[in-house]
Amino acid sequence: MQNIKVSVDAVVFGYDPEEGVSVLLITRKYEPFKGVWALPGGLVLNDESLETAVKRELKEEAGIDVNYLEQLYSFGKPDRDPRNRVISIAYYGLVRPKDFQISAQTDAEHVAWFNMLKLPRLAFDHKQIVEHAIKRLRGKIAYEPVGFELLDKKFPFSDLEKLYQALLGHELDRRNFKKKIMAYGFIEELDENIQRGAGRPARLYQFNKKKYFQLKESGYNFDLFI
Amino acid sequence: MQNIKVSVDAVVFGYDPEEGVSVLLITRKYEPFKGVWALPGGLVLNDESLETAVKRELKEEAGIDVNYLEQLYSFGKPDRDPRNRVISIAYYGLVRPKDFQISAQTDAEHVAWFNMLKLPRLAFDHKQIVEHAIKRLRGKIAYEPVGFELLDKKFPFSDLEKLYQALLGHELDRRNFKKKIMAYGFIEELDENIQRGAGRPARLYQFNKKKYFQLKESGYNFDLFI
DNA sequence: CCAAAAGTGTTGTTGTTACACCCATGC
């Protein structure tokens, strides 16, 4: 008789031009790994879809609604949970951290953002899951402009550039980056500026979803970076 | 109390220069969908890993060992199995059909290869799973030379070319294709020819895994086609 | 000698990379 539990876990990424790319973590309220940082997640209910389960857990544990959610991978080693067999279907999500006041809720003691490069010790095999998610996100930005789910609706071009640099882990040429991105035509320049700290005010831009989906439907392939 | 079963299903691709790209299917021996074509697969045992489960099922149901196996996606809609809640973790595999005499075994009535473009009606949501796998395989060949798992150890260049054409669904320029592939350096020309039917005999080539992994380790990015 | 499949280079076009100075603001 099969006796395997099914859970979902979520790697939620947030971005802030100052902080870089962060991952949302909670501390576990119960054993095993009580008090240890972990990914938000939990068992799937009998009659809910996997995606619904992830969204529910994120709401319950961190009070957050994601902007974008995609299945990542299923982790199913027989000993990944010390109690009993649990396979976890991992998702990753993108969110604008400023949109939410994250807050610990049921099942979680604390909730916090951690820079993706400076993570604490994590429960279970969650470190592996996060690594998998980072790899996926890095790959993803090369052919889909997911980054826009992480930025404000209107953003200075330098935010986008910094996001790509943070994700890719290397510098980009400002002029070439802008040229390439703008050539696709799914970003529009607005007639507004923003001033942040010192320096010349920056022109604001926004993502044009309609144009993006048109391009995508017509079989266009985005090839952004290596 | 959670009551969800966990199964695995496999989309095994095979290739033959005459037949094109095929998918391995079985007919179900029991209800539901008794007698209907379906993907090989079944429930995961309590103490086996997901990958082991896939390999075991392929052996049990079709007498096949895959050459390459990769997790595809997990399908978990609450009503995808009419009996009870079953989530399926789908894998896709590659195999050289000539290496095996496929044969129906326990749990399967018949086993057969079907051209990936001419599939019969499939049980459960297996059609969706196959479509997902085809999409993935198409994407995959663009940045990893998985195709070699589908070809004979030694093959004429035209086999590789036909494989890519079958997968991509469009023609390729013979000269440009060869130039591009050979430039990576992980294919070596042998001092052997093969004669198949009419026409000039073809030079044989083989994949050099060592060189391939060297390139890959050194962070090289293969970018084959759109 | 004809049909079938394999083999092979060059050129124009396009895309990519490298690179440096000026501009608008706050302090």
Next chain:
DNA sequence: GCATGGGTGTAACAACAACACTTTTGG
């Protein structure tokens, strides 16, 4: 007036796409 961050164009080079004739075999 200086420090900070924003904005912009060009030229050299590399990659890609398009293109057709010759070679070797079997029948």
